[in-house]
Amino acid sequence: MPNSELMPIGVFAQRSGLTSSALRFYADSGLLPPAEVDPVSGYRHYGADQVARATALRRLREIAMPLAEVGTVLDAEAGEAARLVDEHVAGVVGDAAAARQKAAVIKSVLGGDRPGLLIAALKGPVLADAVDHVLTATATAYGPGTAVLTGVHVEAGHEAITLAATDRFRLSTRSLVPARTAEQTWVGTIDGDDLRAAVTEIRHSALVRIEAVPHGIRLRMDEREDRHCRLLSEEFPDHRLMLASLGEVTTRATVAKDLLLRALEEHPGECIALHISGHGVDVRSPNDEHPGIPLVATVTGEALQIRFETTTLYPAVSTAIGPDVMLDLRGHDRPVTIRSADRGDLTTLAMPVRAEYSS
Structure with missing residues (x-):
């Protein structure tokens, strides 16, 4: 290779983001040998x-991939490399979840494993369904100060326990009657990933005792x-203030859940408009560029058009219990309440979205 196309290790380190010592290590390990070594100096x-290989190597090491796996990924075809990266990340996430659980057990043992304060006892399948329902309203990512949006808020009283979650675009609440009376009321917000990881075991347990412990x-x-x-x-x-300040319902529509979900699935746009009138519910494009999908519905109140991002409306409808969902509307720019027509303990x-954001 001509000298004009080569760069010394210091320059290459700046270009690749790797230190000179790291480059020497990777050269000696065979992952990134230099193009040329001066035989005298x-x-x-x-x-x-x-540079591209060096940059990829650095990024793979940043996600804690072992050297042996790094070499395999760098030498693999694009599709196989992507699969190996996904497999590694899944392992890291699984290890982290296991470590969190083990750390919690260790802290409990170090604290003498004192009995927790019973705040609720619930049938496992019932609790698991409730957790699944409210988790759909949690945020999947967060920035500084918003980690609470990934969690599930728990309010445990003597007569009921309420779960709530919100990502500021959706709010989902579910109230459950405990199988046993709680010893004391309790309020707190629990990490959503921890609950999500426990759902399978909860679902297969006849009774789950929820105890408040430190942290x-x-x-x-x-x-x-x-x-x-x-x-x-x-x-x-x-969220209680939010629910109390919603205002009067001006339009109410009851529609088959499966038909509404199917219409949302078939609609090609990322944003949809619901046209609600005495004739039923029509799922359309905000700008009417696609034909609407008419749905039979029972409607009372004023005719109304309201726009939603599909990623907001679909999960809210899908978690409803039973064959029908009830939409309580208060205007084109106000939150819509989505309830199970035959179960009032789940509210979403x-x-x-505003018209200018959906065009």
Whole structure:
């Protein structure tokens, strides 16, 4: 390779984001040998065409991939490399979840494994369904100060326990009657990922005792290992105030859940408009560029057109219990309440989008 196309190790280090010492290590390990080594001085030079490999190597190491796996990924075809990266990340995530659970158990043992304060005892399948329902309203990513939006807010009283979650575009609440009376009321916001990881075991347990312990809750299940869920320190949004300030319902539509979901699936746009009138519910494009999908519905009140992002409305409808959903509307720019027509203990709010954002 001509000298004009080579760069010394220092320059290559700046280009690739790797230190000179790391480059020497990767050269000695065979992952990234230099393009040329001066036989007299021993100076190493790299080619411009090696920058991409070096950058990929650095990024793979940043996600804690072992050297042996890094080499396999770098030498694999694109599709196989992507599969190997996904497989590695899944392992890291699984290890992290297991480590969190083990750490919670260790902390419990170090604290003497004192009995927690019973805040609710619920049938496992009932609790698992409720957790699944409200988790659809949690945020999947967050920034500084918004980790609480990935959690589930728990309010445990003597007569009921209420779960709530919101990502500020949706709000989902579910109230359950405990199988046993709680010892004391309790309020806190639990890490959503911890609850999500425990759902399968909860579902297969006849009875789940929820106990308040320092820094979280403990789920106790017969013949199964205890599960610990971390307490989030941030304050949960005042969802009760939000519900109380919604205003009067001006339009109510009851529609078959499966038909509405199918219409949302078949609609090609990322944003949809619901045209609600005495004739039923029509699922259309906001700008009417696609034919509408008419749905039979029972409608009372004023005719109304309201727009939603499909990613907001679809999960809200899909979690409804039973064959029919009831939409309570208050105007084109107000949250819509989505309820199961035959179950009032599950309520979901979905925020519409403004006309200028849906065109």
